[in-house]
Amino acid sequence: MQQVCRPTRSCDVVEGCPDPRLRPGVLGYRGFAISLDRPRERLEIPAGVVTLVLGFGSTLHIRDATRRPRCTGTSRPETFTSLLAGLSTRARVGRHEGELSGVEVLLEPWAAYSLFGVAMHELVDTLLPPEAVLGPQVDGLVAALAASPGWSERFALLDSVLACRAALGPASSPRLVWAWRELRRTGGMVPIHALVEQSGWSWRQLDSRFREQIGLTPKKAARVLRLRRALGLLAQGRRPARTAAMCGFSDQAHLSREIKTMTGRTPREFLAARCASAARPMSGDRISGEVTSLVLSG
Structure with missing residues (x-):
């Protein structure tokens, strides 16, 4: 250990x-x-x-x-x-x-x-x-x-x-685990139809397995993983327009709307809070190498 x-x-x-x-x-x-x-x-x-x-x-x-x-x-x-x-x-x-x-x-x-x-x-x-x-x-x-x-x-x-x-x-499905790892590996960018084709399941079967063993459908899970990747790139200093293109958003405005919807903050507000968080105790992220948390006060 x-x-x-x-x-x-x-x-x-x-x-x-x-x-x-x-x-x-x-x-x-x-x-x-x-x-x-x-x-x-x-x-x-x-x-x-x-x-x-x-x-x-x-x-x-x-x-x-x-x-x-x-x-x-x-x-x-x-x-x-x-x-x-x-x-x-x-x-x-x-x-x-x-x-x-x-x-x-x-x-x-x-x-x-x-x-x-x-x-x-x-x-x-x-x-x-x-x-x-x-x-x-x-x-x-x-x-x-x-x-x-x-x-x-x-x-x-x-x-x-x-x-x-x-x-x-209950055992998780190896095909389901593979599909989830592909979504994670690509930051939610792998086309869902590619997961369908390579898993050997139909669209409905893939959705059903994801809801049962992941919780979200592949499309909704990809949305969370795209956000995770985008916040990581922004925290590294990537420009919003470039981040949007790299993470599969239609444009910078689409990226900003998703960040505001899912975090309650605009990208600018999020990055400012991230910078302030770094100076506070126990401000580390829960997952190494990922942006997961901000200490807002205390």
Whole structure:
């Protein structure tokens, strides 16, 4: 097991590599212990991953980042100690009061299908307490994780629990895994008809398998992955017009509309917030090499 520790002022993050039996479906573990003297807000962008957070007591308040507060009832935050989040098509803002600790597990959606045994479309743009899917044994797992003497022991416990679930859960389709990897590899640019032809499925079968084992249809999944690639290029300094052409948008205006729709910010606003975020503690992205997060305050 490999670990990388990143102390950042009063925040500690420890990254763990899952057991080989769980890879590549389980992308990684992230242990975190945050102790600040002020609240913190963090924007999480649609990233094409399923997230399981097992918290050790403090609460996290999460709201939709793309809805305006004046829209009655649409931006009211949900409160969690632990949570399970499927694929998302819009950004969220998470807020805590300064104290937060726990473990985050990042999963490929097809691996989450096998581990959790539910149709992934039921989790799209949804936040749930983990026990709603994993059952009441989650409380015991969280207690055992919190009581473990260190992060190595916590990650080893997760390895054991997840390996048992993977052995008992429904198998994901190899053709589906291949198609998803092609979408990811190309940043959502591979033509859907090419996936249909090479998978040997019909359009309807491909859509059905994606909804079951990924959560989104191939077209909607490609939209999320194009956003992910575009934000990465913009953060590297690419010009918006060039980024739009490289990521399959019809023009710069189309790119700007998609970013605003899915993150709640224009490209200019997003890049300014990204720059400000870099100066704050624990501002790293959840996936190495990808733009997934912005620390907005704290």
